[in-house]
Amino acid sequence: xxxxxxxxxxxxxxxxxxxxxxxxxxxxxxxxxxxxxxxxxxxxxxxxxxxxxxxxxxxxxxxxxxxxxxxxxxxxxxxxxxxxxxxxxxxxxxxxxxxxxxxxxxxxxxxxxxxxxxxxxxxxxxxxxxxxxxxxxxxxxxxxxxxxxxxxxxxxxxxxxxxxxxxxxxxxxxxxxxxxxxxxxxxxxxxxxxxxxxxxxxxxxxxxxxxxxxxxxxxxxxxxxxxxxxxxxxxxxxxxxxxxxxxxxxxxxxxxxxxxxxxxxxxxxxxxxxxxxxxxxxxxxxxxxxxxxxxxxxxxxxxxxxxxxxxxxxxxxxxxxxxxxxxxxxxxxxxxxxxxxxxxxxxxxxxxxxxxxxxxxxxxxxxxxxxxxxxxxxxxxxxxxxxxxxxxxxxxxxxxxxxxxxxxxxxx
Numbered sequence: 228x229x230x231x232x233x234x235x236x237x238x239x240x241x242x243x244x245x246x247x248x249x250x251x252x253x254x255x256x257x258x259x260x261x262x263x264x265x266x267x268x269x270x271x272x273x274x275x276x277x278x279x280x281x282x283x284x285x286x287x288x289x290x291x292x293x294x295x296x297x298x299x300x301x302x303x304x305x306x307x308x309x310x311x312x313x314x315x316x317x318x319x320x321x322x323x324x325x326x327x328x329x330x331x332x333x334x335x336x337x338x339x340x341x342x343x344x345x346x347x348x349x350x351x352x353x354x355x356x357x358x359x360x361x362x363x364x365x366x367x368x369x370x371x372x373x374x375x376x377x378x379x380x381x382x383x384x385x386x387x388x389x390x391x392x393x394x395x396x397x398x399x400x401x402x403x404x405x406x407x408x409x410x411x412x413x414x415x416x417x418x419x420x421x422x423x424x425x426x427x428x429x430x431x432x433x434x435x436x437x438x439x440x441x442x443x444x445x446x447x448x449x450x451x452x453x454x455x456x457x458x459x460x461x462x463x464x465x466x467x468x469x470x471x472x473x474x475x476x477x478x479x480x481x482x483x484x485x486x487x488x489x490x491x492x493x494x495x496x497x498x499x500x501x502x503x504x505x506x507x508x509x510x511x512x513x514x515x516x517x518x519x520x521x522x523x524x525x526x527x528x529x530x531x532x533x534x535x536x537x538x539x540x541x542x543x544x545x546x547x548x549x550x551x552x553x554x555x556x557x558x559x560x561x562x563x564x565x566x567x568x569x570x571x572x573x574x575x576x577x578x579x580x581x582x583x584x585x586x587x588x589x590x591x592x593x594x595x596x597x598x599x600x601x602x603x604x605x606x607x608x609x610x611x612x613x614x615x616x617x618x619x620x621x622x623x624x625x626x627x628x629x630x631x632x633x634x635x636x637x638x639x
Contacts, residue, residue, distance in 0.1 A: 228275045229254055251392070255286040266290045270300035272491070274479045279419040281479070283491040289327050291619065298334060298548045298614060299437060299506075303450040303491060305424055307332075307340040311369070313347050313361055313388070315354035322368060329372065330621055333530065336376045337614055337624040343384045344417055345369060350406070351390035357406040362388055387414050426488040428455045431515035432462065433607055434494075435551040435600070436508045444474060444495045447504060449551070451492060452609045454512060457485045462510050464499060465600050466519040466633070471498040471510070507552035509600040509610070517600045517610065520630040524562065525613075527591045527625040529583050533618060540582040545622065547595060549613035555596040556615075562590040590628065598633050 234250070241250040246265060255271030256262055271286035287300035301307070309332060312318055321328035335343065347365055355361050370380050378384050388409055389396045395405060400413045412420065432454035436447045456462070460473045475495040476483050486492050494510070509517045529539055536543075543558040561581045563572040565588040572590070575581065583589050604611030604626035615623040 228273065255284075266293070268293050268296065270296055277415050277419055282418065283479070285491075287331075289331070291327055291330070294330065294334070294616070294619070294621070295548065295553060297331065298338065299551055301331075301335050301338045301340060302550055302609070303437070304335075304338075304340050305342070305489065306418070306421060307335040307343045308346050309335070309343055310346045310348050310391075311365060312349045313355045313365060314349045314352040315361075317349070318365055322372075332373060333376050333624075334614060334621060336378060337612060339609055339612060341378075341383055342421055343373065343378060344414070345373075345384060345386045346391075346414060347386060347388045348391045350388045351393060351395065357388070359408045362409075385411075385417055387411065387417055389414055424489060427453065428487050430454045430488070430607075431512040432456055432460075432510070433512075433517060433602075433610060434492075434510040435610070436464075436504055436510065437506055437551050439501050439504045441501050442495070444497060445499055445501045445504065446493050446495050447510065448493050449491075449510070451486055451488050451490050452550075453488055453607050455485065455487055456494070456510075461513055462496075463513045463516055464496075464504065465509050465511055465517050466598050467503060467508070468516075469499050469503060470513065471496040507550065507554075507600065509550075518602055518630050519598055519600055519633045520595075521598050521633050522559065522592065522594045522631040523601065523627050524590065524592050524629040525625040525627050526565070527583075527589055527615070527623050529585055529587045529589075529623045530621060531585045532622055533620060536617070537584065538582045539584070539587070539623075545615040545617045547593065547599075547613050547615055549599065549601050549627075550610050552599050552601075554599055556593050557596075558591060559594045560592040562592060564589045591625070601627055601630065603627050603630065 237250040237253040240253060241247050249265055253262060255273060256267055258269065261268050267286060267288040273284045275282055285300045285304055287297040311328060320326055347362065349355065350357050366386055373384055374380050395401055397414045401409055430453040433452045434449045436449050438448045440446050456473060458473055458476055462471050462473060464471055473494055474497050476486050477493040478486060478490055511517045532539060541558050541560055545556060547554050547556045561583060564583065566573050567588050602610040611627040613625050614621050
C-alpha cells in the first residue's frame with residue numbers, strides 16, 4: 228500500500244537521523260517524537276484490502292510507558308496480531324516476568340480481542356534460520372500462558388511464522404526451499420479465513436470518541452461499537468447531552484453514506500464545537516442514550532498487585548480504562564469475594580476486614596473522580612469491560628454489572 232518513492236524518502240530521513248534500519252517503522256510511526264525515540268507512542272492507523280476483505284490496521288505501542296495508548300487501540304480491535312521476535316534473546320526478553328508480551332496478551336483478551344494470531348517474526352534471523360526447534364520452543368512456551376489469559380488455544384489462536392522484512396509467508400505461502408516443515412497458511416490467508424463477527428445493525432447506535440479535530444466542521448474519530456449510522460442522522464453526544472447532526476461519514480478516508488457496526492470511521496458533525504468534545508465521550512442514538520455514571524458495581528478479577536500494596540480494599544485508588552475513557556477512581560466497597568471454583572459468593576466472617584489479594588475474584592463497587600459514559604457488560608460488552616492500572620501496571624480486569632445513574636443529567 229506504500230509506493231516506492233515514499234519508501235525512498237523514509238530511507239533518507241532515517242539515514243539523516245543515523246537510524247538506517249528503522250525506515251520501515253516510519254510508515255506507521257509518523258510523529259517526530261516516535262521517529263526520534265524509535266518507539267511507537269500513538270496508535271498508528273492504516274488500511275489495506277485483500278481479494279476477500281477490507282482491513283483497518285491499528286499499530287499499538289509495545290513499550291510499557293505507552294500502555295494506556297495501547298489500551299485505546301486494542302479496545303477498537305476485533306482481531307489481535309501478537310508479533311513475537313524469534314531472534315535468540317528477543318523472545319525471552321519480551322516473554323519473561325515483567326516483559327510486555329505478557330501484559331499485552333492479557334490486556335487484549337480483557338479488551339474483547341477474542342481471536343489472536345501469533346506472528347512469529349524474524350524467522351530469517353541468523354540465530355534462527357527457519358529452525359523448527361526454535362518455532363516449537365516458542366509455541367510450547369506461549370500456549371499455556373495464552374490459555375491462562377482465557378484464550379481457547381485450539382479454537383481462537385493461530386501461529387504463523389514470517390519474515391516481515393522480506394515479506395516471507397505474509398501474502399503468499401513460504402517456499403519449501405526456505406522452510407520445508409511449515410504446511411500452514413500465509414498471514415493474509417489466515418486473516419481472510421477468520422469467521423465474520425456477528426453484530427446487530429439494529430441496536431441503538433454507540434460510538435466512543437477517540438480523537439477529534441477541525442476540518443470544515445468538527446471531525447470525530449472512533450469505532451462504531453453498536454448500531455448503524457447514516458448521513459443526516461440526528462445523534463446526541465454524552466455526557467454533555469449535545470444534539471448533533473452527521474454531515475458526512477468517512478471510512479478508510481473515502482466518503483460514504485452509511486456505516487455498519489464494527490467500523491473504524493470519521494464523522495463530520497454539525498451542532499458542536501471541537502472544544503466541547505473529549506476522548507471517551509460517546510455518540511449515541513437520541514432515543515436511547517448511553518448511561519452516564521460516577522459509580523459502578525462490577526465483577527473484578529485481581530491479576531497481580533504491586534509489591535508494596537499487596538492488599539486491595541475499600542479506599543484503594545487506581546486508574547480505570549474503559550473504552551476510550553481514562554479516569555481516576557476509588558474502591559468504595561468490596562461487596563463480596565467470589566469463590567473461583569463455585570463462582571458463588573464466599574461467606575464473610577463476622578467482624579473480619581474485607582480485602583482481596585492477587586488472584587482474587589470479587590464483586591466490587593467503584594467510584595470515579597469524574598462522570599463517565601459506560602454500559603452494563605451484558606448490554607454492550609465493549610462499553611462494559613475495563614482494566615484497573617496503578618503506577619503503570621495493570622492490576623485488575625473487570626466488567627460492569629450495575630451502574631448508578633448520574634443525577635446531574637436527564638436520562639431516559
